[in-house]
Amino acid sequence: MNRAFLKLILFIGLAASVLFFFTPIVYLFLTSFKSQVEIYQHPILPKDFDLENYLIIFDPQRSGRFIFANLISSIIASFGSVAIALPIGTIAAYSISRYKTGGDNLFFMILTTRMAPPVVFSIPIFLIMKYSGLINTLHGLAIVYAAFNLALVIWMMKSFFDEVPKDIDEAAQIDGWSKTYTLFRLVLPRVYPGLFATAILSVIFAWNEFLFALLLMHSPLNQTLPVGIAGFYGERGWEWGQMAAAGLIAILPIYVFALIVQRHLVRGLTMGGIKE
Amino acid sequence: MKYKTPFIEKHWNKLLVLPTVVYLGIFAFASFGLVVFLSLTDISFKGEIAGFNFVFAKNYIKALTDPIFQTSLKNTAILVCIAVPIEMLLGLGIALMLNQDIKGKRFFRSLFLLPLMTTPIVVGNIWRLMYNSEFGLINYILTSIGILNKPIPVLGQPETALFGIILIDIWEWTPFVMLIILSGLQALPTAPYEAALVDGASSLQIFRRITLPMLTPTLIVALLLRLMDAIKIFDVVYITTFGGPGLSTEIIGLTIYKEAFRKLNLGYASALTVIVLFVVIIVSNIILMIINKLTKR
């Protein structure tokens, strides 16, 4: 009885899921081509695919926003944070992988930073940033993002290091190589794909971050994309089309990055707990 | 380099984690210390720190009877308790579907990634568009088909706003659960499955008695991670309802934010923060124990 019936259910289920998860994104895409008037008149498809909204948002005089500057800020802050967190976290990950440094306590400490709602750090970090002069600076933001990404970097890199057999370290020891050499010249090259994936994933999480960018960045030019987009509300009325266009600008690079590293996505999401 | 610097060699492993410890020490732990300190004051902040008195436990007592805080705890709990189970079930269902032999499995998996990766602010905006009562897709389609007589301003009325947020959370996070479960499914050995086929079991029996028990560790990981993450919801609520209408979508993150940066009561907000952090630490201890027990099996 079953084969054909099950296949039908599978098809319906899959179709419904695709519809549910993909439609909103498509809808955003379509909306980005509509002018304010069109939005009311054409609830689904735009009249035509004109890029007017995209041009407007990149022109501060017409839109009142600085989307291009926001884009640059997002890039600087997220890549900057990776530049800080990746080296620091990777060497720590190596240490934990090979020597189980810190044991459960370190594990726990790092786990908590992953788990605590970011808002619990918002007040102290705000004050620290303000009184160290780093507030409203992109490098300051990158430093903060690095702190949050450290847990991710350590987790993922640890799981990659775990996959490199310890034999290599031990053989190097016996051959007389220094530990520095072992790490940087022998083991590290073997986890380059892991480094890449971790870096990309960290960029994604930093890019998508909102709260701290909101708190720490005050001048519009320094604000990141999420903050810039959030500001579309309340300025010159609710320019939905422009907001949609800006949203698309924000998410498309992330989609590309996510697709590039999707093999390692689960590893990153589960803190190295589950691999693919 | 074959030479050794004895000091580096000997303390190698500790040196490697030192930068991390320092970094996190400043940001995570000094921060925490600062928060605890502030929670004992009534410090307020208007551009600069103004006024500073120790009020000790007063903030905490206020928190316990604060109706806003209580509401936000309640709302957060409702959200987590409704959204997470639905995400688990849907995620499991979709993962099972994707685990079958279908063409374009990778394509679908990539597709389902996208909601999860979408910048949360943008997610909020997408759904503001979708829910809009004048031109939003959902109301438009439902009224056109005739299911609704008039459009429902989902995010605009207290009865439906929280559920509107819950739906957004489900949309955003079900792929997360699905990805994890799918990985788990793909890692399962095929041999018990084949043995069960030979033993005469139907697909349902195989799922219940063979697949599900083997999948349990994965399910637990997904559940725990979702529980931890769901509490953190902020961006979406900020951009859609900002806690309203009234307090119907007020969640913990937003309450703390408002107290600290809108009402500028850093002291009180810090106390709220400490309470929330306390809960998180207890939960993470439990999670650590569970993970340890699981990995020892």
Add this chain to the structure above:
Amino acid sequence: MVSVKLENVTKKFGNIIAVNKLNLDIKDGEFVCLLGPSGCGKTTTLRCIAGLDNFTEGNIYFNGEVINHLPPQQRNIGMVFQFYVVYRMSVRENLAFPLEIKKLPRTEIEYKVKEIAEILKIDHLLDVKATKLGPADKQRVALGRALVKEPRVLLLDEPLTNLDAKLRAEMRIELKKLHEKLRTTTIYVTHDQIEAMSLGDRIAVMNLGVLQQYDTPYNLYYHPKNLFVASFIGSPSMNFIDCSLVEKSDGIYLDAGSFQVKLVEEGEFVKHNATSSDLILGIRPEHITLKQNPDDAYEAMVDLVENIGDKYIIHLKSGDHIIKVITDEKLLNPGDKTYFSFDRKKMHVIDKKTERVII
């Protein structure tokens, strides 16, 4: 209890033919082994019989009925896999599983579980979690689970390969006794010819998807049909000596270069059936005797002596050929000159081109 017949069964993976027009007739209650090196198609064949894989062409019959399209659940078979497949339940629950699927009454399930556990000597382990057992016990549980439903056919895919040598020998004996007691039609896949020879009523030797010979162990040993079977069966393996067919005034000879063998009665037959004069002389190490003098024997020099416990494998060098002899006594050392002869009746002549055994 059922007879199994494979008719022209072919299985292709894309362009690769894993099983090539296999024809096999297995009688009710028979223990048949599928024997061959890795990649010969034996496991694929077994999985097709089980219904776990679909085959491209041909038919499979159980008791004369075509079962090609039946899913595994409906074939009423038992299967034991190579890697001890036990469910993560107690032994008892493992054994009960197939019966619970069939929805048999509780009392009957308990009875059958107890019975099979006793036969397999795991009744003392019934409440132990199956995944915690050692490999041999796990296989006993898997075997029990396969047998408890009294299957029509029992399929085994190299079940002993992952056990250590001693356990393997013990389990082999247990399997043989089990079959004698239960008489279930059994199909057993292995690459170990000793296992196959000791367990099988008949053995199907396969290579590269093609059936080489399907016969009793005795016939495979004494009357191999082609070069592959001759080389695969027997340990240490048969000696193969390249030679050519030479007709001399006093008869037909096999010329191996360093020695010649006169073909007496068989000469005409060989000459008639050979496709060319390129032949291979096959003789098993156990059928060669060492002699002290050259009377009716051929000369050779000792190249290497291997001591394998109570026996010696002596590698003789004669001309370009290395000939292995197996013997009880070590009378020789490398470098010694000696003489060997063999029983003509145990000798085989193989056509080099077609690889078929002529005599």
